[in-house]
Amino acid sequence: MKSLIFTCFAFSLLALTALNCNSITNLVTDSVYMDYDYQKVPYKLYAPDQKYLLHYDLEEISGLSMLGDAHLAVVQDELGYVYVLKAENGELVRKIKFAKSGDYEGIEVVGNSIYVVKSNGDIYSFKVSGSETVAPDEVDTDFSSQNDVEGLSVLEDRLLVACKKKGEINDKKVKGKAVYSYNIKEKKVSAEPLFHFREEEIEDFIKGRKFFNKIHSFDPSAIAVHPLTSDIYWLSADKVLVVLSPAFHLKEVVRLDRGIYKQPEGICFAQDGTMYLSSEGDGARGKIFKISYKSN
Structure with a gap:
């Protein structure tokens, strides 16, 4: 018994x-926000671990990058300042004036230098120091305001520059949204895009899914390279995240919850894979979301 x-x-x-x-x-x-492969994108983007409400200056927060292990460097798209925040809570530590007011969209820290890209493609760079005001090196690239450059990241010894609008430069035809490489040493943009995709290609990738099977539009606002997998995370303000393999092949497409991310504008990673994603405040304070890496 x-x-x-x-x-x-x-x-x-x-x-x-x-x-x-x-x-x-x-x-x-x-859910439409959970309809993706967690082996390919090991993040619970529908449930971020933490949300930081930012300083009022950062309502229009745009790009962000890790500055060392404990800080984030961010820009907003109206003022010529780099803001240094604590990575643990988003608290403002200091701000560095590098240029007059303008539409600054992307930022990347490379070694002891900070690079900032303007929407017209101009790239500013300066050394990290204790100064509150710096005189940057400014490079007028082959981009123009028609490209509406919004994303900046680093891949090995070059910068990735992502165009939100027009994908072509120097009258060379490019279909779809493009990402170019920028040679840091030579201060020069590549003649051809590193990769480019049409919205139809991205939409074809998700065709047949139960929930998320249409993207409507893809307007890149940020780009970042994963430190552990070398995958490329290509973010759109239209609340779509496209993930590419290191060989620039489509790997996964994720719909972001519009109730969480009002207007996603920046993305970066800590060395352990922790993701930081910024969103404009849309009339309120800007936000940064911290999302932990779920290794297999």
Whole structure:
């Protein structure tokens, strides 16, 4: 009798476990915001770990980058300042004036230098120091305001520069949204894009999904290279995140929750894979979301 009771109990426990597993599976696939492969994008983007409300100057926060292990360097798209924040809580530490007011969209820290890109493609750079005001090196690139440059990241010894609008420069035809490389040493943009994709290609990738099967539009606002996988995370203000392999092949496409990310404008990673994603305040204070890396 005891053996029979134990067997029944064990069977019930296994059934309950199976039920719970199915419930978990349903939980992570039962929404347009959860309809993606967690092996390819190991982040719960639908449930960020932390949200930082930022200083009032950063309502229009744009790009962000890690500055060392404990700080974030960010820009906003109206003032010529770099803001240094604590990575643990988003608290403003100091700000560095590098230029007059303008439309500054992307930022990247490379070694002990900070690079900032303007929407017309001009690139500013200066050394990290204790000064509150710096005189940057300014490079007038082949981009123009028609490209509406918004993303900046680093890949090995070059910068990645992402165009939100027109994908071509120097009258060379390019189909779709383009990302170029910028040679830091030579201070020169590549003649051809590193990669480019049409919206139709991205939409074809998600065709047939249960929930997220149409993107409507893709207007890149930021780009970042993952420190552990070398995957490229290409963010759109239209609340779409496109992930590419190191060989620039489409790997995954994620719809971001519009209730969380009002206007996603920046993305970067800590060395352990922790993701930081910035969003404009849309009439309120800007925000940064911290999302932990779920390694397999």
